Amino acid sequence: MLPPRPPPGSPHDDQLQADVYQMVLSPLLHKDKDPPRYHPIIQSAYDTLIQTLVARDGSRSLPSLKVLAYCVDNLQRFSELADESERPLTPSRNNTNSADALVFADTPRSTEAKSKARILATKHVLVPHFQHLSGFSYKEDSPEAARAEAQAVIRNAMAHILKKHSSLSYDERLCYLVSSLLPVIAKVQHDAMEQPLRQHLAHGLRQPFMGDAERRFAAFTTAVNDRLFRGKQPGERPYFKGTVIVQSSGTSKTRLLLQLGRNAPLLYVCIRESGADSARNGYPLGDQPIMSLTSEKTSNSYDERAALLFAAWFSTLADRLQERNLPVDKFAYLVQLNDFGDSEHESERLAFFQAVNETARESTILGVSDDSEPDAVFKHHLDAPLQRLSNQISLMQQRTASTASQAEPMVYVAIDECVSVGPDFLDSIRRAWAYIGDFEDRQRERALQHSAKTINQDGATPPAPTVVRFWLVLLSTNSTATALVRPQREFSSSRHQVAVPLPTFVGVSFDVFRCQLPYLARASDIQDTAHMKKYGRPFWVSLFRKTFWSTARVKLLGTATFSRANRNMCFSVLASRLALQYMPTRSADLVSFGEQNTFARDAVDKHMRILDSVDQDAVLHITSPSEPVLAIAAALVMLPTPSVINEEASAANLCHAFCSWPLGDAEKQRSPVFRSSEDAEHKARCLLQPVRLDSILDSMVKLDASSQATVLNRINKVCDQLRDRHPTYSGNDDVHAWTHFTHFDHLKVQVKEISPEFLWYCWKRGVAIQTEHKQPGIDGIIPVFVGDLSQSLGDREERAADHMTFIAWEAKNRIKAGPSEADADVRKLSHAGPKLVHEQGPPRPSLTERGLLTLLMDLDIKENPARVKLIDNTDSLQVWVRGLGQSHNYSCLDTLQIREVVVALHHTIAARTDLETYNRIPDPMDLATFNALVVDHAQVNAAPPAAASAWVQEKVEEQAMDTE
Known part of the structure; x- marks a missing residue:
């Protein structure tokens, strides 16, 4: 066993360095001589630690060899005690400073037990440190930052060892030094963008x-x-x-x-x-x-x-x-x-x-x-x-x-x-x-x-x-x-x-940069990506413009490539546009429950779904709030290859919106430049461009000449009304009705009134509204801007809300629906949508009292020409669109080449057996039912028994059709 070495700074420093060179470095540096037999792990430690870090850099910036030798000379002791099947001894876990205490014991049995225990512990403690030393073989062209970091770590370790030398054994010093180097094992790769x-x-x-x-x-x-x-x-x-x-x-x-x-x-x-x-x-x-x-x-x-x-x-x-x-x-x-x-x-x-x-x-x-x-x-x-x-x-x-x-x-x-x-x-x-x-x-x-x-x-x-x-x-x-x-x-x-x-x-930051949005000088400025990325999560504002949309796409998909066989990926793409929600179910089937849990976790971890809450059973409730960047990213995934829309994806609410969301996309897809472009930034700007309402309607429904004239007259009348109210638009031929929506989101409350200011906010955001489930008369609202997109909106957008109105839609899955059913909707004031009432500025009339028009979509009935009719007590029109399967209506589906998929999906959903309409207890606090019973109470009492029975049956059937 080597005698203890004096600490650095003693009179024997030069002799110490010479001894260490002769005993350790010389056999390794001079290959013509047979080096002493060392344990393989010790040999590796010599090669990498001593040769690389001392022989190469020690004379310039690393601690001197005499300082390093003070800490590593006990390697010789490890070599003497090791054989081919053993590892070097573990550091002592007692407080003694004497290496002799590790060798001499009271009895042979205790000596053997200690030896085996320490060798076993070494395999878990020391060996990993030696095995990782190859990471320190820095080359001459290694990044300077990596070399400097390694040198700094060694200096700090040496300083600490010297400070504690009185309480650390040689074994402990070696273990500490080697393990201290682990933080800099990973090599820093050269990256110009890092x-x-x-x-x-x-x-x-x-x-x-x-x-x-x-x-x-x-x-x-x-x-x-x-x-x-x-x-x-x-x-x-x-x-x-x-x-x-x-x-x-x-x-x-x-x-x-x-x-x-x-x-x-x-x-x-x-x-x-x-x-x-x-x-x-x-x-x-x-x-x-x-x-x-x-x-x-x-x-x-x-x-x-x-x-x-x-x-x-x-x-x-x-x-x-x-x-x-x-x-x-x-x-x-x-x-x-x-x-x-x-x-x-x-x-x-x-x-x-x-x-x-x-x-x-x-x-x-x-x-x-x-x-x-x-x-x-x-x-x-x-x-x-x-x-x-x-x-x-x-x-x-x-x-x-x-x-x-x-x-x-x-x-x-x-x-x-x-x-x-x-x-x-x-x-x-x-x-x-x-x-x-x-x-x-x-x-x-x-x-x-x-x-x-x-x-x-x-x-x-x-x-x-x-x-x-x-x-x-x-x-x-x-x-x-x-x-x-x-x-x-x-x-x-x-x-x-x-x-x-x-x-x-889960209540972290979302939509926090909305307050920083600059006021739009003109409505046409809406297509700037800098505007859209301030909605949703704060992450978007940190991205580089050059790779913005490719990064957004990868974030949505969780990978660079879209897979139509991945249910979670398909759900996330559709949910980003259609406001689909995932509702976990309780089931005794553990396999099904596990699949649901995995689906929800992946949706949050890999596909940017928002975690709404976590219940006490650790079940995740996820949602897809309005996020324009993800909506555009989803469109970029879907449009180049429309067939990726997976008909097996979860889409319980799709029938209320699937005939509306492709409208703007179809208009952009008709452009040859758009179809051929590989520039995501260019495509995104195209998708963000507003689209004229009359073009949207042409993609939605095929009208006869008379009906089309009625609809255009309604739109032109509102445009003329804007010119009359705002002199700056007088004689302006570029005043049109414009839509701007890339996705849908839910309105979680019923509304009787809606403000033009809120519609302007939705229009800027690019979001259409899917109303609350029990909203009477309609299922959704699409904001409409009436004006010239290049015209000034005034200081702080003060005139923007005066340009706003909306169109509404209502989707029905009625198997039987004739003119009488459509006429019944015409008689409902709620079918024209909520009343428009300004919330800001001086009291003034809105551009329209209610919506411009309402699209009534009967999806299950036989396809017939559309019908246009005025909604009672309003200026709003009802456009009744009948059927889905043929090409007379929804030509946007043909433009996007997805009609077959959408029709098959709708038929699958419509074919599901739903007996809940007839299998429920009446709600005693339902105001709608109460009011209907009050109005018709006298008729029931006055009618003969047979007529009263027929009336009740008629009401049941009407309620069933309304529910469907």
């Missing part, structure tokens, strides 16, 4: 935060704590104090937390997948020192690794905060740690987490308590760091009073991309946090007992006890984010399985 992309994303993070999501989240966590934890016994509350944030990509989940950190103490770490070191994989980048701790293979249990991680994190932070005297300086340090985009602060963050890494590895060497209690590992590692950090956080109490009570400040500990650590490690993190919650309860009890003792001793009232609440936040933005939502029965801890479920937070 740095500009990082700067672009960092710039976005530093922009003012829009919306109130962070305030709602703070209020949400406080309410959860007060209602589910305060005063509750362990069996009556959730397993741990925390919140899971789950939502689809691009909804600013990370930004929400970083903004929260400006008002409350936030400990934030990002743990991405191994090798995800590019901004293309997500931003902020993962914290590499922490990623190395969570990803490497060790012999420690997951509980111990979680405890070591949090203990090192809290202890290091407590040290940094203790160095600052003023509360404002302590809080400012926390804010700076999470200040991405500032190079100085990011360097400070890297140094901080490198210190956390070093502290965790040092604690790993020192070992754990031998206590057999279930929480012994957490108690051993966490109690002291928790107490120290709590003391420092309590000093920020005044600074954080805006987000927490004075008595118990809230500290948010957020783990971004937490699913990257794996389910076992994540379960241990939850167990660690359950222990932290118990620690908080014990601290609160001790504080109250201390207060009582103080009162008993001197009669004075002590200050209110301060208890810090540590709140865990788990979130992820990758393609397995919904893995965080799990039924209680699937958790590994028995306490967790029977605990009260934690509510999931």
